[in-house]
């Protein structure tokens with residue numbers, strides 16, 4: 001089966017306009033695909049997903065590499081628009097139909113959401129990913145306990161920064177769930193799935209629980225995998 005083309009599966013929106021169906025390329029158990037799937041749910045956007053990456057392969061084909069030169073998932077195809085990098089996909093989706101609370105309705109709101117999204121990628125992702133690789137991908141007798149301990153300490157320091165920014169109620173930047181909550185929520189799910197009883201402030205745990213109550217989290221993040 002070929003990858004998507006611009007005129008696949010057109011659908012009518014509420015105004016009767018014809019819009020191309022959003023296509024998400026990527027396996028449903030990839031953390032970066034799951035962030036986008038949860039975001040699509042929060043935005044109430046219809047989409048189709050096609051398995052690519054991991055055991056499904058296809059990401060190293062010329063056809064896929066034309067869409068995403070990194071050969072990674074996710075890739076979003078929206079008519080003639082192709083976007084890769086999960087956080088950028090979320091920003092695009094949030095603005096696709098005009099400014100949204102999910103992506104920020106003002107320049108200040110967008111900057112606050114964006115800074116935490118960049119923080120997820122630049123500060124939180126690497127140490128969480130390293131713990132994930134050690135505990136899930138590396139055989140027990142080959143694990144680097146020093147790396148696990150060092151990254152655990154780093155994550156705890158990062159989560160202390162998050163803790164200081166969290167309000168008592170609601171979400172990271174206010175009363176609405178935003179793309180920042182989605183990308184950080186995926187990281188919290190992964191971390192709490194991998195590390196039993198980490199030394200983390202209860203406010204971070206409660207924030208994680210508020211995120212875990214979202215239908216999109218239940219559908220795409222809490223899938224029985226870290």
Ligand SMILES: N[C@@H](CCC(=O)N[C@@H](CS)C(=O)NCC(=O)O)C(=O)O
Nearest residue numbers: 030031032053054072073074085086
């Ligand atoms: N920064 C990229 C990272 C993408 C990435 O590393 N994706 C992983 C899955 S989470 C991947 O494609 N791995 C190879 C594969 O699944 O075949 C993003 O956020 O989209």
